[in-house]
Amino acid sequence: MSAALPLTACGQQRVAAGAPGTSPSAAPEGTSSSTPSSTPSRSGAGASPYVEPGAHDGAPHYGDNNAYRRPRDMSPASGKDAQREADRIEPVLERLWKQRKWDPKSVRTALLALGYEELRTGPKGEQLGGKLEVRSMDSRYEGDHYVTPEGAQIGLHVHKDACVTAFVQKSNYQVQVNGPYMETGCFEPPTGH
Structure with missing residues (x-):
């Protein structure tokens, strides 16, 4: 059996939570991998694959959608x-x-x-x-x-x-x-x- 690989709105492939052979990925250092209490977890597999770590309101693609609001780096x-x-x-x-x-x-x-x-x-x-x-x-x-x-x-x-x-x-x-x-x-x- 193979894992489902749905396409996101931006064309990136993501492995669906709870798909056979998958495990929750580790959260980046300094972030939590737990699911917010208002968002139910799917079969105990952790956060939805459509929510970016650090997304303020849990919205999918928060980083992509708000890239225009981030200043570029300075030397x-x-x-x-x-x-x-x-x-x-x-x-x-x-x-x-x-x-x-x-x-x-x-x-x-x-x-x-x-x-x-x-x-x-x-x-x-x-x-x-x-x-x-x-x-x-x-x-x-x-x-x-x-x-x-x-x-x-x-x-x-x-x-x-x-x-x-x-x-x-x-x-x-x-x-x-x-x-x-x-x-x-x-x-x-x-x-x-």
């Missing part, structure tokens, strides 16, 4: 350069936040005063110069309509593999370093998919 040297720029930006955002000035125009003006140049792009999205992007906060759905919260998002392209990503808004501000996102550069993509 250590680029990470060090990005942190140096983050350390320059953070006190400016703190000052603006205390002054209750979090609109994109005020934030852009304050960061340009540090010597950054605004990012310019061509008609096909190609970068023509500059490294700083300041824009409004992303809109979000509340109740029955979209709202755009007060505040500004900041993206500083330090190197091709390194960004400073920040925001300042009424409730708080934050500055961090990360690699660029696959589809949105220095800005974390909104949820979707």
Whole structure:
């Protein structure tokens, strides 16, 4: 008798749980191989083969479906350069936040005063110069309509593999370093998919 090899939505073969001749595979180090109590196990064989280890909500293909939301890796040297720029930006955002000035125009003006140049792009999205992007906060759905919260998002392209990503808004501000996102550069993509 042979084990069933169903195809997943992404075309990868997986051995069905409880198929003859199979055993539960070991979970990666630091993760649990036990099945969550809300998900029944199949014949005591362990977690469903369609749930990825570390999937936040137990969804199949969580990693593939959310790859666009993971920043790329930074080299250590680029990470060090990005942190140096983050350390320059953070006190400016703190000052603006205390002054209750979090609109994109005020934030852009304050960061340009540090010597950054605004990012310019061509008609096909190609970068023509500059490294700083300041824009409004992303809109979000509340109740029955979209709202755009007060505040500004900041993206500083330090190197091709390194960004400073920040925001300042009424409730708080934050500055961090990360690699660029696959589809949105220095800005974390909104949820979707």
